[in-house]
Amino acid sequence: MEGVDILPHERSKTQFDVDAMKIVWAGSRHAFEVSDRMARLVASDPAFQKDNRSRLGRKELFKNTLRKATYAWKRILELRLTEEEAGRLRFFVDEPAFTDLHWGMFVPAIKGQGTEEQQQKWLPLAYKMQIIGCYAQTELGHGSNVQGLETTATFDPDKDEFVIHSPTLTSSKWWPGGLGKVSTHAVVYARLITNGEEHGVHGFIVQLRSLDDHMPLPGITIGDIGMKFGNGAYNTMDNGVLTFDHVRIPRNQMLMRVLQVTSEGKCVQSNVPRQLIYGTMVFVRQTIVADASSALSRAVCIATRYSAVRRQFGSQDGVETQVIDYKTQQNRLFPLLASAYAFRFVGEWLKWLYTDVTQRLQANDFSTLPEAHACTAGLKSLTTTATADAIEECRKLCGGHGYLCASGLPELFAVYVPACTYEGDNVVLLLQVARFLMKTVSQLGSGKKPIGTTAYLGRVQDLMQCRCEVQTVGIIYSINAAEDWLKPSVMLEAFEARSARMCVARAQNLGKFANPEDGFAELSADLVEAAVAHCQLIVVSKFLDKLQQDIPGNGVKQQLQNLCYIYALNLLHKHLGDFLSTGCITPKQASLANDQLRSLYSQVRPNAIALVDAFNYTDHYLGSVLGRYDGNVYPKLYEEAWKDPLNDSVLPDGYNEYIRPLLKQQLHNSRL
Numbered sequence: 001m002e003g004v005d006i007l008p009h010e011r012s013k014t015q016f017d018v019d020a021m022k023i024v025w026a027g028s029r030h031a032f033e034v035s036d037r038m039a040r041l042v043a044s045d046p047a048f049q050k051d052n053r054s055r056l057g058r059k060e061l062f063k064n065t066l067r068k069a070t071y072a073w074k075r076i077l078e079l080r081l082t083e084e085e086a087g088r089l090r091f092f093v094d095e096p097a098f099t100d101l102h103w104g105m106f107v108p109a110i111k112g113q114g115t116e117e118q119q120q121k122w123l124p125l126a127y128k129m130q131i132i133g134c135y136a137q138t139e140l141g142h143g144s145n146v147q148g149l150e151t152t153a154t155f156d157p158d159k160d161e162f163v164i165h166s167p168t169l170t171s172s173k174w175w176p177g178g179l180g181k182v183s184t185h186a187v188v189y190a191r192l193i194t195n196g197e198e199h200g201v202h203g204f205i206v207q208l209r210s211l212d213d214h215m216p217l218p219g220i221t222i223g224d225i226g227m228k229f230g231n232g233a234y235n236t237m238d239n240g241v242l243t244f245d246h247v248r249i250p251r252n253q254m255l256m257r258v259l260q261v262t263s264e265g266k267c268v269q270s271n272v273p274r275q276l277i278y279g280t281m282v283f284v285r286q287t288i289v290a291d292a293s294s295a296l297s298r299a300v301c302i303a304t305r306y307s308a309v310r311r312q313f314g315s316q317d318g319v320e321t322q323v324i325d326y327k328t329q330q331n332r333l334f335p336l337l338a339s340a341y342a343f344r345f346v347g348e349w350l351k352w353l354y355t356d357v358t359q360r361l362q363a364n365d366f367s368t369l370p371e372a373h374a375c376t377a378g379l380k381s382l383t384t385t386a387t388a389d390a391i392e393e394c395r396k397l398c399g400g401h402g403y404l405c406a407s408g409l410p411e412l413f414a415v416y417v418p419a420c421t422y423e424g425d426n427v428v429l430l431l432q433v434a435r436f437l438m439k440t441v442s443q444l445g446s447g448k449k450p451i452g453t454t455a456y457l458g459r460v461q462d463l464m465q466c467r468c469e470v471q472t473v474g475i476i477y478s479i480n481a482a483e484d485w486l487k488p489s490v491m492l493e494a495f496e497a498r499s500a501r502m503c504v505a506r507a508q509n510l511g512k513f514a515n516p517e518d519g520f521a522e523l524s525a526d527l528v529e530a531a532v533a534h535c536q537l538i539v540v541s542k543f544l545d546k547l548q549q550d551i552p553g554n555g556v557k558q559q560l561q562n563l564c565y566i567y568a569l570n571l572l573h574k575h576l577g578d579f580l581s582t583g584c585i586t587p588k589q590a591s592l593a594n595d596q597l598r599s600l601y602s603q604v605r606p607n608a609i610a611l612v613d614a615f616n617y618t619d620h621y622l623g624s625v626l627g628r629y630d631g632n633v634y635p636k637l638y639e640e641a642w643k644d645p646l647n648d649s650v651l652p653d654g655y656n657e658y659i660r661p662l663l664k665q666q667l668h669n670s671r672l
């Protein structure tokens with residue numbers, strides 16, 4: 001069987017209702033319908049063509065992005081799309097642009113940190129795109145350490161204005177997307193100074209460019225920071241540099257939900273916590289988790305379809321084996337497929353958590369903010385690291401062809417990998433989680449019961465005390481056969497115990513230091529491992545929770561169960577050292593877990609193609625010859641090669657200048 005016959009044959013083996021799975025993946029029938037409609041709209045419009053991106057020079061590429069982004073906006077208005085539809089449309093256009101920062105950070109910053117009055121003034125302008133905004137926080141010399149920013153905003157009571165200034169080279173704003181060439185406004189983060197006193201970092205709405213001729217306003221120097229990793233990729237974005245030379249803005253352009261500055265320069269703290277200044281980052285980190293499942297599922301879809309099409313080495317009847325049938329391929333690919341689903345569900349849960357904390361904040365209940373910060377920071381870190389690694393693994397799973405731009409994977413990797421850095425470097429964010437965990441553990445003795453995602457720390461403490469005498473044989477008695485690993489309570493207990501024990505051990509080690517900050521710095525690598533264990537537990541537990549829900553559709557729940565256990569057992573295998581060294585499981589139980597994992601791979605194998613079809617990606621969105629829905633890989637790959645500009649002529653440019661003289665010289669020499 002060849003090419004176009006393979007994937008239909010694979011689909012005929014499916015053991016579950018793919019349409020029902022599409023709805024589970026999308027989150028609801030409504031979400032599925034919106035996504036499906038928007039994906040088709042984009043795919044069918046030649047204006048959104050994207051297959052030439054990697055061949056364009058920077059200027060052409062950027063102009064092309066401007067064209068697409070403004071055309072997308074025109075369509076949004078013409079079709080009167082809802083906010084949800086517009087978001088999906090932009091998602092399927094699949095090209096990083098200034099609009100991401102305008103809608104994703106500038107608008108949320110004003111919503112989250114602006115007073116009612118400020119929102120009323122600025123949001124209508126932003127909603128109509130009469131102003132375009134970006135989020136200017138990071139500086140050349142300071143990114144992770146927000147409190148270390150150098151830009152100043154000094155209040156001048158005589159004029160009732162702030163003076164925004166960049167005192168040093170390192171205080172130049174550096175990186176903000178949309179800043180370099182497009183934004184008319186920015187939310188700029190700067191140290192507030194009133195009456196000679198410092199009051200920490202705050203956000204200010206600053207106009208950067210004239211609304212008439214787009215020229216930078218007096219005192220403002222602005223430009224693009226230059227080419228970034230990869231062809232095409234994130235180079236569609238104008239990440240920018242910006243300096244201020246005593247730029248004046250009215251007092252009412254400081255975002256004042258957290259702190260108000262009066263006309264005398266007095267600071268009045270409102271009743272919301274200072275950390276709300278970081279609120280936009282919490283919002284975006286939450287969206288990044290949902291995005292991780294999109295990027296990962298896209299790579300996995302390409303690698304899975306291609307693994308079914310690709311054959312290597314013989315079998316007895318002379319037909320080569322589909323590479324997807326090799327256990328090694330399954331062992332690399334299926335955990336990534338499982339991760340895509342796992343990240344989808346944890347992303348759904350995180351969205352719920354974010355909505356919940358937002359509602360509480362509106363009601364002046366700030367109690368869940370630290371947990372929301374820890375969860376968004378930790379899950380952002382976990383899912384983006386795993387996704388970036390997974391995209392690269394998918395490229396390798398596609399062999400040599402994965403290295404071609406036509407596979408879609410190099411560009412996907414190049415666009416995706418900065419997610420490990422932006423919105424908080426992943427290690428820095430895990431250290432935040434570790435601080436939160438250490439604080440929680442330190443309060444256990446005081447009788448304060450941990451809640452939410454840390455509730456298990458209270459429970460497992462009890463467990464550790466009452467079962468300490470059997471620790472050498474593992475704390476989980478009930479695993480005596482491979483199938484025992486398929487019990488939700490067993491899986492949860494193993495992940496909870498591992499994380500709790502790692503946290504408690506780290507806290508005990510910290511206690512040995514006279515100065516806790518010295519201890520934290522010295523043990524930071526170990527602390528990061530505990531934070532990872534905690535975040536992995538959250539993902540596993542939210543996947544298990546999902547399975548408790550009513551999931552309609554023939555065979556759908558069974559498939560999700562298989563994926564959930566593949567996700568968890570693969571993690572267990574990868575982090576076996578943690579599970580064994582903390583005495584949570586025995587080597588025998590670990591070996592049973594591996595047996596179970598292999599058996600699950602066999603159950604997923606006939607459903608693999610349908611499980612990636614359930615993502616409902618159009619060929620346009622996938623942007624991959626290897627991942628085509630019809631599996632017609634080789635003819636299309638062959639066709640694609642001829643489109644390369646090098647093939648425009650038989651003889652390359654430079655033949656007469658370089659190749660011909662070289663060959664002639666060799667000929668001449670050989671005749672001597």
Ligand SMILES: CCCCCCCCCC/C=C\C/C=C/C(=O)SCCNC(=O)CCNC(=O)[C@H](O)C(C)(C)COP(=O)(O)OP(=O)(O)OC[C@H]1O[C@@H](n2cnc3c(N)ncnc32)[C@H](O)[C@@H]1OP(=O)(O)O
Nearest residue numbers: 100103104137143144145146147275278287373422423424
């Ligand atoms: C509508 C469509 C949506 C589409 C979305 C589109 C998304 C577009 C994506 C585009 C791609 C890229 C854009 C990229 C943008 C950026 O990168 S913006 C810049 C991001 N920068 C960072 O993330 C910097 C990272 N650093 C920090 O966050 C903080 O400085 C840090 C967490 C490291 C804290 O450092 P410290 O100095 O220790 O902390 P301090 O300021 O003193 O505060 C300590 C205290 O505060 C708590 N805390 C910290 N952060 C938060 C938070 N975000 N929320 C709540 N609480 C927070 C911390 O836990 C401490 O609490 P404690 O109780 O005192 O222990």
Ligand SMILES: Cc1cc2nc3c(=O)[nH]c(=O)nc-3n(C[C@H](O)[C@H](O)[C@H](O)COP(=O)(O)OP(=O)(O)OC[C@H]3O[C@@H](n4cnc5c(N)ncnc54)[C@H](O)[C@@H]3O)c2cc1C
Nearest residue numbers: 135136137138142143144175176177418421422423424427
């Ligand atoms: C594509 C892209 C888009 C971006 N868009 C924007 C934007 O729109 N607006 C904006 O304001 N910013 C933006 N940024 C900037 C981004 O937020 C920062 O790059 C990010 O916060 C990391 O900060 P940094 O670059 O200073 O890294 P650094 O903090 O300098 O990190 C360097 C290394 O030091 C390590 N490190 C740092 N601190 C610690 C610590 N305390 N303990 C242990 N290790 C540590 C890190 O793990 C890392 O390995 C963007 C960045 C990129 C790449």
